[in-house]
Amino acid sequence: MSAIDLHARPSQDYERKLAETRHLLVRAAAEFPPLTQANSLGAEDMVITHLVNSLELDIPVFVLETGMLHPETLDLLERLKATSRAPVKVYTPVQESVVQFVGREGKDAMYRSIELRKGCCHIRKVEPLQRALQGQRAWITGLRREQSTARAEVPLVDTSEPRAKVNPLADWTWGDVWHYIAQNQVDYHPLHDQFYHSIGCAPCTRAIAVGEDFRAGRWWWEDEKAKECGLHVKTDEGVAA
Ligand code: SF4
Numbered sequence: 001m002s003a004i005d006l007h008a009r010p011s012q013d014y015e016r017k018l019a020e021t022r023h024l025l026v027r028a029a030a031e032f033p034p035l036t037q038a039n040s041l042g043a044e045d046m047v048i049t050h051l052v053n054s055l056e057l058d059i060p061v062f063v064l065e066t067g068m069l070h071p072e073t074l075d076l077l078e079r080l081k082a083t084s085r086a087p088v089k090v091y092t093p094v095q096e097s098v099v100q101f102v103g104r105e106g107k108d109a110m111y112r113s114i115e116l117r118k119g120c121c122h123i124r125k126v127e128p129l130q131r132a133l134q135g136q137r138a139w140i141t142g143l144r145r146e147q148s149t150a151r152a153e154v155p156l157v158d159t160s161e162p163r164a165k166v167n168p169l170a171d172w173t174w175g176d177v178w179h180y181i182a183q184n185q186v187d188y189h190p191l192h193d194q195f196y197h198s199i200g201c202a203p204c205t206r207a208i209a210v211g212e213d214f215r216a217g218r219w220w221w222e223d224e225k226a227k228e229c230g231l232h233v234k235t236d237e238g239v240a241a
Helices: 003-007 014-031 043-054 071-083 095-105 114-133 174-184 190-194
Strands: 035-038 061-064 088-091 138-140 164-166
Touching: 003 174, 014 043, 014 138, 014 164, 014 174, 035 043, 035 114, 043 174, 061 071, 061 114, 071 088, 071 190, 088 114, 095 114
Parallel strands: 035 061, 035 138, 061 088, 138 164
Antiparallel strands: none
16 A cells, blocks of 8 residues: 555645645745755655746755665655756765764764764754755745644744744645645655655664654654754754754
8 A cells, every 4th residue: 555545635624725835935935035945855845846846936955865865765866856847956964074973983873872863963964954054045844733742833934043944834734745745646755655754864764653653763762852853953043953
């Protein structure tokens, strides 16, 4: 059974949400230039890139290639680069930092402590994100309120930091996301067909069981409270840490 068969169940007001999402993206492109979309190659972000392309908006897309992604993720990235109207830019970590960190702590350091896991995330995700966002007035994410308690209050547009964050799918359900994918034949990550909901780096992502929390497959060995990679954690500098 595919992820579409399993999940594509639109909410009653799906058409209204979709119209509002389109409107928000058009408005964001006009109000916040330059802005960019962060695409993790998960279902939500693929929906947003599809919307950006179908609306022909001038919003480039960026992907953080951490060096630890699944082969399926890299394949999807290649397909996205080949088909997206919006330019897709790939950011990779500073190789010297990776070599030093792995040399010092080992390649499985993330399982030993939260500090080491966050250290790895900093080198492979947070620092490249800072580069990707340099000079941008706003960025677009696929955050949804339903994804976790930490995300339950996510606004559609967050202007609480100097760089605005636009979350066009904030009020979409997982069923809405998959309904859009089915209706528009959006290319999606094949691991979604194997019960992966939230997909990140290979060592830190697993499939989830029926009834498990949406983000249970990410850093599953850690406490719920620690489960953000730093990309969406607020700091005084206005950039994730
Ligand atoms: S998700 Fe895991 S492998 Fe990826 S950067 Fe964070 S700790 Fe490292």
